[in-house]
Amino acid sequence: MKRAVPPPTKGKPAADSDWIKTPYPNLIRYEPSGNYFGRVRVNGKLIRRSLETHVLSVAKLKLSDFLQDHRRLAINKGQSIKGEVIIEMFKKEIEDDHNNKPRTKLYKQEVLIALKKTWPELYSTDIARITQKDCNDWAARYGKDYSPTRYNGALGIVRRIFEIAVEHGYRVDNPAKFVDRRRVKPKELNLPSQAQFQEMARHIETSGAGQAKDCANLFRFLAFSGLRIDEVRHVVWNDVDFEKGLLHVRITKNGKDRWIPLNTSLRQLLEQMRAERAKESRDKTVMEVFECQKSIDRAAKLAGVKRITHHDLRHLFATRCIEAGVDIPTVSRWLGHQDGGALCMKTYGHLRDEHSQREALKVTF
Numbered sequence: 001m002k003r004a005v006p007p008p009t010k011g012k013p014a015a016d017s018d019w020i021k022t023p024y025p026n027l028i029r030y031e032p033s034g035n036y037f038g039r040v041r042v043n044g045k046l047i048r049r050s051l052e053t054h055v056l057s058v059a060k061l062k063l064s065d066f067l068q069d070h071r072r073l074a075i076n077k078g079q080s081i082k083g084e085v086i087i088e089m090f091k092k093e094i095e096d097d098h099n100n101k102p103r104t105k106l107y108k109q110e111v112l113i114a115l116k117k118t119w120p121e122l123y124s125t126d127i128a129r130i131t132q133k134d135c136n137d138w139a140a141r142y143g144k145d146y147s148p149t150r151y152n153g154a155l156g157i158v159r160r161i162f163e164i165a166v167e168h169g170y171r172v173d174n175p176a177k178f179v180d181r182r183r184v185k186p187k188e189l190n191l192p193s194q195a196q197f198q199e200m201a202r203h204i205e206t207s208g209a210g211q212a213k214d215c216a217n218l219f220r221f222l223a224f225s226g227l228r229i230d231e232v233r234h235v236v237w238n239d240v241d242f243e244k245g246l247l248h249v250r251i252t253k254n255g256k257d258r259w260i261p262l263n264t265s266l267r268q269l270l271e272q273m274r275a276e277r278a279k280e281s282r283d284k285t286v287m288e289v290f291e292c293q294k295s296i297d298r299a300a301k302l303a304g305v306k307r308i309t310h311h312d313l314r315h316l317f318a319t320r321c322i323e324a325g326v327d328i329p330t331v332s333r334w335l336g337h338q339d340g341g342a343l344c345m346k347t348y349g350h351l352r353d354e355h356s357q358r359e360a361l362k363v364t365f
Helices: 014-018 056-076 083-096 102-118 132-145 148-167 194-205 212-225 264-276 293-303 310-323 328-335 342-360
Strands: 019-021 027-030 036-042 045-050 246-249 258-261
Touching (some): 014 019, 027 056, 036 056, 083 102, 102 132, 102 148, 194 293, 212 293, 212 310, 310 328, 310 342, 328 342
Antiparallel strands (some): 019 027, 027 036, 036 045, 246 258
16 A cells, blocks of 8 residues: 655655655655655765666665665765776776786777877866766767777776776766767678689799798798787797697687697698708797788789788688688687687678588589
């Protein structure tokens, strides 16, 4: 049964009669909408916030979070803290996180530099006074100058900065929580055909440069193995097991080593290189150069194909594997992905479908 609403007391606005007490401390109900609200007094100020439900059991659960938020505020006594203080906490968090690799730390530091240029008010303003509109205004500015990938990375950092403010009791909400991420368009792959790849390799090898052959070896190795350029830097002869037909990739992006089988092209390349350097210590790196982008650019121009990068050779490896009929989960493991093939499906799923359609044409009754 609905509780009777007492008449408004003298001196109070009539609207106060719309608030109905419940048997639970700090929990009230707004009669016109039926929604429950949390009510608490922090540093002398009465705060009411909707719990966005008209179900009592749900309201009781949400009330605990509401009270926890405002108790943190009470502990800090409404202390004004500039954003730069919270950002310093975030920087310390980056340094103390042992899971952050040097490149990740550098990336986050670069984002903070860009953030200070595009949103100096974040540093100089009381962190509690920044609104969702302020976040949206920054996002609109930042999105004009940076790619969707970079924008999403920066938004993630902004959200984390406000989370730290909430955790330490300087805010009760995260105003960047509902700022939209940008859709990242898949990179259009313009990869050379098999004939074009072979022509490019010949152009690199016969360029006349001092390390032309080493560059050609690296070019082929990247395409035949699917390794990242940073993974190639750490491959030594001890990692190549010709007897078992396996290549051990020890230093990887995600920190988990993997073994990949030596396909025919990769085995032939490594056997030829090892024969030419038979006396070389097995602790020595397999590759003698670790960058050949200028050679690739020149070869692409001579072969009349679009420019490709070291990483595009990894895409070329995956493409050739899928076109040869290797299933996507297996290709994903060879590439060192930890998502069971989700990224491969997103990037190369169309190749699987095209292969399936070609195979279907062979079926007849």
